[in-house]
Amino acid sequence: MNHLIKYTYLSIFAALITIFLKLIAYFLTNSVSLLSDAVESLVNFASALIAFFALKIVQKPADKNHPYGHTKAEYFSSIAEGIFIFFASLTIIFSAFNRLFYPKPLEKISLGLLVSTIAAVINFFVGQTLIKVGKKINQLH
Ligand SMILES: [Zn+2]
Numbered sequence: 001m002n003h004l005i006k007y008t009y010l011s012i013f014a015a016l017i018t019i020f021l022k023l024i025a026y027f028l029t030n031s032v033s034l035l036s037d038a039v040e041s042l043v044n045f046a047s048a049l050i051a052f053f054a055l056k057i058v059q060k061p062a063d064k065n066h067p068y069g070h071t072k073a074e075y076f077s078s079i080a081e082g083i084f085i086f087f088a089s090l091t092i093i094f095s096a097f098n099r100l101f102y103p104k105p106l107e108k109i110s111l112g113l114l115v116s117t118i119a120a121v122i123n124f125f126v127g128q129t130l131i132k133v134g135k136k137i138n139q140l141h
Pocket of ligand 1: 063065066070
């Protein structure tokens with residue numbers, strides 16, 4: 001089971017690179033769409049991390065302090081995810097309205113799209129790798 005950890009690291013690494021590249025694409029272009037994209041990736045990443053830890057806690061058996069078990073961890077994880085999405089929406093709505101009233105010209109669009117495309121390509125290959133590993137593991141068990 002331990003060799004799976006390295007693929008967890010691979011997906012975490014890909015997520016961080018994606019957020020980083022999308023932020024660069026935003027700063028290069030000033031594009032609110034690319035900002036939304038970056039914020040969305042960040043929320044996805046934070047939610048996945050929280051869900052991962054929540055599932056670890058949920059699996060723990062009941063103990064003295066928690067006689068009914070640890071299943072509530074899952075609800076807290078969902079609440080946290082909801083709050084992230086809420087604040088991400090506010091950020092996106094606020095920046096979009098702000099840009100509506102104070103328009104800024106887009107810059108270096110081709111370069112920004114190139115950086116954003118690199119993020120997509122990295123995600124594609126990481127996704128393919130994870131699917132391959134998933135299929136292999138299903139065959140073994
Ligand atoms: Zn406990």
